[in-house]
Amino acid sequence: MTLIHYDNKSFFNISKNLEFHERSKHIETKYHFIREMLQKGEVKLQHISIDDQNGDILTKPLCRLTLVYFRNKLDMM
Secondary structure (H helix, E strand, O other): OEEEEEOOHHHHHHHHOOOOOHHHOOOOHHHHHHHHHHHHOOEEEEEOOHHHOOOHHHHOOOOHHHHHHHHHHOOOO
């Protein structure tokens, strides 16, 4: 089983809700794929808070304190 961490509550709601909604008809294919994998039991979703997103160090400008925090979590010097 593959564990997928997510931070977007809407993603979770769309992937769990099997009903078709007018507002979700243009959802990208990847969300439909995740929904199928959830139904098969091949993936599991786990929410990760914004404070624990190690990937932010690579994608966003961060204040020094946050940068040092994530750098330490990744065992970087």
